[in-house]
Amino acid sequence: MLMAKQKIDWFQAIKDIRVELGCDILTAERIALNDPDWRRWVEVQINRDPDCRKMARHHIRNRGPASLIAELNGRLTIRDEG
Helix, strand or coil: CHHHHHHHHHHHHHHHHHHHHCCCHHHHHHHHCCCHHHHHHHHHHHHHCHHHHHHHHHHHHHHHHHCCEEEECCEEEECCCC
8 A cells, every 4th residue: 555655656756846847757757866865765766666667768769869767777766867
């Protein structure tokens, strides 16, 4: 149950950032991932939860080099900005 709530909280956080800043989804995700707690949670989810992993791989395919996620040695990770 807790995991489902956290997923909902992630989607709500992205929606809230978009409303507050008037930005697109990718920018809102980038902003959210600057928070160490969200970043850590997302990295765990994209490697543990099959649905999250599927969405992460879809993100990589669609965004290519602009993707916020990379796959290194079979493990998905959040790319560092810079």
